[in-house]
Amino acid sequence: MALMPVSDALAAVLAGVKPLPEEMIPLDEAYHHVLARDVAARRTQPPEAMSAMDGYAVRAADAAKVDAQLTVIGEVAAGRPFAGVVGAGEAVRIFTGGVVPAGADAVVIQEDTVAEGKRITIKEAAIAGRHIRPAGVDFREGDVLLRMGTRLTERDLALAAGMNHPHLPVRRRPKVAILATGDELVMPGTTPGPGQIVYSNGYALHALARQEGADTIDLGIAADTLEATTAGIRRARESGADILITTGGASVGDHDLVQQALRDEGIAMAFWKIAMRPGKPMMHGRLGAMGVIGLPGNPVSSYVCAFLFMVPLIRALSGRAVIHHHRERAVLGRDVGANDQREDYLRARLERRDDGTLVALPVSHQDSSLLANLAAAQALLVRAPFAPKAEAGTPCEVLRLPA
Numbered sequence: 008m009a010l011m012p013v014s015d016a017l018a019a020v021l022a023g024v025k026p027l028p029e030e031m032i033p034l035d036e037a038y039h040h041v042l043a044r045d046v047a048a049r050r051t052q053p054p055e056a057m058s059a060m061d062g063y064a065v066r067a068a069d070a071a072k073v074d075a076q077l078t079v080i081g082e083v084a085a086g087r088p089f090a091g092v093v094g095a096g097e098a099v100r101i102f103t104g105g106v107v108p109a110g111a112d113a114v115v116i117q118e119d120t121v122a123e124g125k126r127i128t129i130k131e132a133a134i135a136g137r138h139i140r141p142a143g144v145d146f147r148e149g150d151v152l153l154r155m156g157t158r159l160t161e162r163d164l165a166l167a168a169g170m171n172h173p174h175l176p177v178r179r180r181p182k183v184a185i186l187a188t189g190d191e192l193v194m195p196g197t198t199p200g201p202g203q204i205v206y207s208n209g210y211a212l213h214a215l216a217r218q219e220g221a222d223t224i225d226l227g228i229a230a231d232t233l234e235a236t237t238a239g240i241r242r243a244r245e246s247g248a249d250i251l252i253t254t255g256g257a258s259v260g261d262h263d264l265v266q267q268a269l270r271d272e273g274i275a276m277a278f279w280k281i282a283m284r285p286g287k288p289m290m291h292g293r294l295g296a297m298g299v300i301g302l303p304g305n306p307v308s309s310y311v312c313a314f315l316f317m318v319p320l321i322r323a324l325s326g327r328a329v330i331h332h333h334r335e336r337a338v339l340g341r342d343v344g345a346n347d348q349r350e351d352y353l354r355a356r357l358e359r360r361d362d363g364t365l366v367a368l369p370v371s372h373q374d375s376s377l378l379a380n381l382a383a384a385q386a387l388l389v390r391a392p393f394a395p396k397a398e399a400g401t402p403c404e405v406l407r408l409p410a
């Protein structure tokens with residue numbers, strides 16, 4: 008049976024997905040949330056011309072010559088403007104961030120003056136506009152500086168504050184519930200009995216989901232029974248999860264019960280099995296409003312499928328403007344063999360040559376159980392279905408993994 012191409016599977020995962028509802032949240036909680044609307048400045052910054060230095064506000068024409076003398080008629084500090092006007096032969100003491108008084112068109116820094124009482128002597132000729140930040144040089148009221156779909160950085164928060172927004176309209180963060188399955192799994196730090204495996208997949212999945220801006224719910228490890236698996240799925244629904252991620256029990260073995268449990272719960276299954284390596288037995292469907300991604304149990308398959316499918320789904324629900332991973336051009340660091348019908352995602356290390364070329368070096372063992380190789384990889388090298396064998400130096404495409 009022909010397997011579903013990866014691109015069709017991704018399209019199915021994203022089909023009909025709309026961003027979650029909008030909510031207003033305080034600025035200090037908005038880090039890494041996604042903006043639900045464009046945000047415009049509520050004020051002009053700076054609102055008036057301001058001094059960039061400590062010194063004297065002058066009329067440039069009066070201070071254009073070294074040894075010109077001026078009379079200091081007042082002082083302006085940040086937050087305390089000067090009410091008067093700077094006339095001919097006059098100067099006003101000014102500090103960084105102070106509003107440039109009327110009449111002045113330059114600031115002479117204090118190091119370039121000699122002060123004696125109310126008199127100053129200019130030691131460096133003034134130039135009109137020097138050390139003055141014009142009104143609106145940063146932004147003007149009404150300027151749209153933050154765009155819908157932006158994931159807010161720490162710098163965006165400072166900008167929003169400067170624009171005078173104490174709250175921002177963002178999308179609700181997706182809730183991702185993660186359910187592992189497998190009788191053989193024991194927690195890290197315990198002593199595994201014969202045939203037992205230390206649980207690892209969930210650690211990567213929770214971290215990856217959170218890094219993408221989701222809140223995660225840990226549903227623990229379900230035993231390999233229909234009852235336990237079903238109970239886990241029901242807890243996901245009760246928790247209001249937007250996405251249920253299962254890991255393990257996706258294949259065709261007698262103990263692979265995830266699909267059965269999901270069908271019994273009434274899932275509209277979109278696909279099971281895709282033309283991808285690792286990750287062939289992945290499944291996807293919808294259980295009411297909850298998107299379900301059934302990941303394979305092999306640790307590398309679980310991670311790679313989450314990276315390729317869960318991440319874009321979280322981004323779409325979050326209302327992100329950019330949903331898809333960016334494919335970078337690179338060249339092969341070594342020969343690779345011909346590919347079969349499954350799109351291959353090879354773990355690879357990256358190197359940058361002196362001429363700037365990015366080189367992707369696939370790790371030598373690509374078995375989907377190898378955690379050490381997964382951790383050491385910096386990228387996934389994409390090999391199209393039926394790609395012919397290729398020599399070192401051949402152009403290729405890579406997806407960079409999170410650093």
Ligand SMILES: Nc1nc2c(c(=O)[nH]1)N[C@H]1C(S)=C(S)[C@@H](COP(=O)(O)OP(=O)(O)OC[C@H]3O[C@@H](n4cnc5c(N)ncnc54)[C@H](O)[C@@H]3O)O[C@H]1N2
Nearest residue numbers: 187204205206207208255256257258263287303304305308
């Ligand atoms: N006859 C066939 N057998 C298999 C096929 C197939 O097409 N026909 N597909 C293979 C592929 S490809 C994959 S991938 C695996 C996936 O199988 P499952 O999703 O059912 O995974 P499990 O059997 O539950 O586990 C596989 C392996 O991974 C370990 N595991 C599971 N969960 C975790 C976890 N949370 N942390 C760490 N390790 C975990 C588990 O102990 C197994 O060793 O099926 C192939 N078989």
Ligand code: MOO
Nearest residue numbers: 285286287308375
């Ligand atoms: O798709 Mo499975 O991932 O190769 O081990």
